[in-house]
Amino acid sequence: MPATLFVVHGSHPCATVQRALERKGVEHRVIEWPPAAHALLQTLLFQRRTVPAIRFDDGERVVGSRAILRRLDERLPSPALLPADPAARERVLAAEAWGDAVLQSIPRRVLWLALDRKPQAIPTFQEHSRLPMPKAAVPFVAPLIIAAEHRLNRVNEASVKADLQDLPAHLDRIEGWLADGTLGGPEANAADLQIAASLRLLMTIQDLRGPLEARPAGQLALRLFPEYDGDVPAGALPEAWLAPLRG
Incomplete structure (x- = not known):
């Protein structure tokens, strides 16, 4: 499940997603945007100004740390980022x-x-x-x-x-x-x-x-x-x- 991650260096939600990708062992490359300029670039590519965003090699795109972590668990259930116990x-x-x-x-x-x-x-x-x-x-x-x-x-x-x-x-x-x-x-x-x-x-x-x-x-x-x-x-x-x- 290779992917491309779009980030601003030092962004904490980007760090969250990068650590999740590492934990799951997902092969990925990183594209880094300049601070502040990312808003325009992200809007052009993803119709949202915020980072992080991810593009999987099958073309699926997801924006936002929470949404990306949910999708990672759906695409690669183990190791899980959420407990199995419902409560x-x-x-x-x-x-x-x-x-x-x-x-x-x-x-x-x-x-x-x-x-x-x-x-x-x-x-x-x-x-x-x-x-x-x-x-x-x-x-x-x-x-x-x-x-x-x-x-x-x-x-x-x-x-x-x-x-x-x-x-x-x-x-x-x-x-x-x-x-x-x-x-x-x-x-x-x-x-x-x-x-x-x-x-x-x-x-x-x-x-x-x-x-x-x-x-x-x-x-x-x-x-x-x-x-x-x-x-x-x-x-x-x-x-x-x-x-x-x-x-």
């Missing part, structure tokens, strides 16, 4: 849906505000990219990319401050799922991959790395995504905004 399956599906609908947008907003304040960190997110930005171009190109991502993701100080205030409650929810076995099993399920990728992207921001690393939710992210490009220096986020995370 456990429903719990994992609910956690995955929350990770997609609620958690996934938070790293985008927080990261792009942090990069607006620390644009020199942008090249660190491209260490393993196939389309690295030349360092000499960063001062000229970074403001354009940041402005485009702010518009695409509705980034502003009020939204990011609210995201950080809500983050401790989100971590509590995740750790409830870890405690009841919905997340954190020996083999990563769809919800594990969806949620851990979002947390791991947040942990590329040094202001957040310590508080998240100290919690079981952060340890899940590090276990499933031990390597992740990106390193935003401390001081990108106001100290007052971080107080809820530091107790």
Whole structure:
């Protein structure tokens, strides 16, 4: 079942799908779009602006991390990304849906505000990219990319401050799922991959790395995504905004 995966390097839902493909042993090639420019390119190919998207060699196309993971399980049932037990399956599906609908947008907003304040960190997110930005171009190109991502993701100080205030409650929810076995099993399920990728992207921001690393939710992210490009220096986020995370 060879496939072609369309991504933006560093995107957390793209990382979710890439890890699922690896877990299932699916042979695939990756086409990487430049940040911000992906919206137009994806719309032309898939009629949706978001990544990830996958094209199977028989021509079938699927867009979005949750939809792709469902289709992977249908096309290649083993190893499964959802439990066989109906009750456990429903719990994992609910956690995955929350990770997609609620958690996934938070790293985008927080990261792009942090990069607006620390644009020199942008090249660190491209260490393993196939389309690295030349360092000499960063001062000229970074403001354009940041402005485009702010518009695409509705980034502003009020939204990011609210995201950080809500983050401790989100971590509590995740750790409830870890405690009841919905997340954190020996083999990563769809919800594990969806949620851990979002947390791991947040942990590329040094202001957040310590508080998240100290919690079981952060340890899940590090276990499933031990390597992740990106390193935003401390001081990108106001100290007052971080107080809820530091107790």
